[in-house]
Amino acid sequence: MTANDFILETRGLSKGFRGFTAVNGVNLRVTRGTIHALIGPNGAGKTTCFNLLTKFLEPSAGQILFNGEDITHERPAQIARRGIIRSFQISAVFSHLSVLENVRVGLQRRLGTAFHFWRGGASLAVLDEQAMALLGEVGLAEYAHTLAVELPYGRKRALEIATTLAMEPELMLLDEPTQGMGHEDVDRVTALIKKVSAGRTILMVEHNMSVIAGISDTITVLQRGEILAEGAYAEVSKNPQVMQAYMGTAEAELEGAHG
Structure with a gap:
């Protein structure tokens, strides 16, 4: 792939809070026209990443590129005008x-x-x-x-x-789009995300593994602010490090969604 294939790219993206590193050296590449999921256990740095990408937080280090242009120091309104639009965890x-x-x-x-x-x-x-x-x-x-x-x-x-x-939006950021929903609503919203993704790029944070398995082209797994694994669902769900990071019920979720 060439650089032009990536609508969004981060290079060494990091954010620290008073000695605690929430995001540490993340190199993320989101391919144009795909659904890319960002997953990980609680506290993995997913929401902090979203806040950095939309400039609700300033990075401590690293770069953010959108369509090949450095947007690291742009304000939230400038980011939105470029076509990076975020929907929030709470409706x-x-x-x-x-x-x-x-x-x-x-x-x-x-x-x-x-x-x-x-x-x-x-x-x-x-x-x-x-x-x-x-x-x-x-x-x-x-x-x-x-x-x-x-x-x-x-x-x-x-x-x-x-x-x-x-x-x-040229790039839609969806933050936990199915959180708190019953099964029927989850299915409806999942189908809707798939439908509206045509001709668009979507980066989403989502906990529901069956949603991730059903519509994601690429998955990036974060743990303690760093990328643990990346790839298609079939590949990531079998990764021993990913299964260990999730443990217990979430591991069963990973396996169940894969099956």
Whole structure:
């Protein structure tokens, strides 16, 4: 592979907190047009990595490259404008806006008109059309005029993905997209992630091993802030170091998802 195949690359990425090293010399390469999963036991440094990539934290050392350009010292707003859009572990939607209005906010941000409250109805009608198309893509068209607060949890996560898509991400960062969901919602959101990945790149942190096994092209396993293993699921799930790092129930999960 050439450097152009990698949409995102980190070189020696590190972050320390008062003597504790949360991320240590991580060299991550995310291939364009793939679903790349970042996994590891609790405290492995996954969320810290996400915070470094989106510049909610400044690295102690190392580089972050996006489309070959060094973005290490850019601010979060600059990162977002480049097309790196993150959805958070806790559903981040405007509860008392309708589903349609939530997506429209995302569209207005992208157009740079988020605070143009005086804009006429015609411009909003254009956004409504785009918003409805996005809601159709994530299976929420019938909920367009429902308040977000009234949506079931799994549908809220689908709405969050729709608002993320509204920002036209080149790289979507999904932080625990199926956390706290029942089996049916997990299946629905997993299928949705697979669907919206067409023509996009997704980097996701996820604990559910069957989700990882079903949709990931590449998996990077972190342990104590360092890369322990990397590769396809079939390869990583058989790695003795990975199984030892997870131990107990998670090891059974690894084997069960593989089977």
